Amino acid sequence: MTEEVLLQGCINNEPMAQKELYQKYNSKMMSVCYRFAHNREDAEDMLQEGFIKVFSQIHTFRSQGALEGWIRRIMVHTCINHLKRNKKFNESVDLIHANGLQVREDSVPSIVQAKQVIECIRLLPIGYRTVLNLYALEGYSHKEIATVLDIEESTSRSQYTRARQMLEDILVKQKIIQKPQNKVSLLAAFGR
Incomplete structure (x- = not known):
């Protein structure tokens, strides 16, 4: 499936396209989440939350850059929001694949x-x-x-x-x- 077809399928909420997109990028994005997370379970939560955002916002992707970079940026922001929401980051900052x-x-x-x-x-x-x-x-x-x-x-x-x-x-x-x-x-x- 080409990237264009994959994107259109995801925009149309087609489960097969979503599954293929997930399979294509999940290990790379897990490594991003793992670097931010306290443990593997947190990383898995971040990954799941991130892909939910990817699928709900895929219609905003404008093909002006790489799809992987767009997904990565969503994952990074999801990780940051997860840390903020759980107050793990703020407590630490206050202390000074x-x-x-x-x-x-x-x-x-x-x-x-x-x-x-x-x-x-x-x-x-x-x-x-x-x-x-x-x-x-x-x-x-x-x-x-x-x-x-x-x-x-x-x-x-x-x-x-x-x-x-x-x-x-x-x-x-x-x-x-x-x-x-x-x-x-x-x-x-x-x-x-």
């Missing part, structure tokens, strides 16, 4: 796999993890993050800086990486 992870191979030992890094990201406090995901992995600016999370731009920047340092400490502690010798953060590998 690994697809999509872009690391430069020359700056990370070859034994480090994206899955290990994702698992370490999940060990971060939810506020740090959310800002790190949005900035380093989803490509949001600090201004956009501030707007989406209803925080100050400076809070987004400080959360990101602290998240990177904490993540580096976790990676070193778990012996996934070695402490950099030259004070240059290994997490410059995120490229942002």
